[in-house]
Amino acid sequence: MPTILFDQIVFGPIHSRRLGVSLGVNLLPVDGKLCSFDCIYCECGLNKEGRTRTKLPTREAVREALEQKLSAMREEGVRPDVITFAGNGEPTMHPQFGQIIEDTIEVRNRICPKAKIAVLSNSTMLHKQEVFDALNKVDDNILKLDSVLDKRIQQLNAPNSPSFTFEYLLEQLKRFKGNLIIQTMFLKGEVDGEKTDNTTEEEISGWIEALKVISPKQVMIYTIDRETPVHSLQKVNKEELERIADRARKEGFEVTVSA
Numbered sequence: 499m500p501t502i503l504f505d506q507i508v509f510g511p512i513h514s515r516r517l518g519v520s521l522g523v524n525l526l527p528v529d530g531k532l533c534s535f536d537c538i539y540c541e542c543g544l545n546k547e548g549r550t551r552t553k554l555p556t557r558e559a560v561r562e563a564l565e566q567k568l569s570a571m572r573e574e575g576v577r578p579d580v581i582t583f584a585g586n587g588e589p590t591m592h593p594q595f596g597q598i599i600e601d602t603i604e605v606r607n608r609i610c611p612k613a614k615i616a617v618l619s620n621s622t623m624l625h626k627q628e629v630f631d632a633l634n635k636v637d638d639n640i641l642k643l644d645s646v647l648d649k650r651i652q653q654l655n656a657p658n659s660p661s662f663t664f665e666y667l668l669e670q671l672k673r674f675k676g677n678l679i680i681q682t683m684f685l686k687g688e689v690d691g692e693k694t695d696n697t698t699e700e701e702i703s704g705w706i707e708a709l710k711v712i713s714p715k716q717v718m719i720y721t722i723d724r725e726t727p728v729h730s731l732q733k734v735n736k737e738e739l740e741r742i743a744d745r746a747r748k749e750g751f752e753v754t755v756s757a
């Protein structure tokens with residue numbers, strides 16, 4: 499399948515379905531994928547397909563690349579709405595993630611103070627205090643919650659660590675005391691001959707109960723946008739996503755839908 503890998507530290511700006519004009523920052527290798535999940539829908543491909551021996555970029559290289567790109571954009575009169583940490587895997591796995599966020603806040607404040615800083619994270623590294631503290635400092639701390647059922651988390655996200663469970667995830671997400679955005683990918687289909695569907699009543703009612711406990715400032719729900727490494731997956735249609743969103747809105751949550 500065609501995978502999408504970012505071959506630079508700073509990429510874009512691109513128009514993001516969820517975030518607007520987004521300048522991307524990739525803290526992972528530029529020629530492969532590095533992630534603590536192995537999601538069946540990952541646009542970077544499955545972990546076994548994306549092996550790399552390339553080192554992660556240094557803190558200094560990230561700062562320099564960001565500074566250069568934002569300065570060039572300022573000269574052209576282009577301003578990003580958001581500087582987004584995403585890229586070829588899980589950004590919080592970078593050992594200098596906390597310092598890189600400090601640098602990014604300083605560079606942003608100096609060159610484009612109106613841009614937000616967003617991190618798209620899979621929530622696996624929240625037990626690391628440095629990661630938790632850094633995520634608390636960014637404008638949009640966007641954390642993944644695809645299911646409240648352990649068997650579904652295993653099926654959809656395939657976490658590397660056996661200790662990653664819904665119970666762990668909920669405890670970590672609660673620690674932000676509402677300073678977070680929840681992102682949930684809804685999909686259906688089949689994987690390894692087994693049905694998968696995280697839009698069932700059991701899933702949605704559990705997901706809403708989890709939102710009540712987590713109390714996020716926003717919820718982003720979305721579905722498959724491009725070809726996935728596991729081919730037997732299907733999009734959830736916009737009407738169904740809107741029905742799910744409406745149930746969460748009735749509980750007082752701000753929900754955006756990208757279909």
Ligand code: SF4
Pocket residue numbers: 533534535536537539540541542586587588619620
């Ligand atoms: S968390 Fe993101 S980068 Fe990692 S496997 Fe899942 S979709 Fe891919």
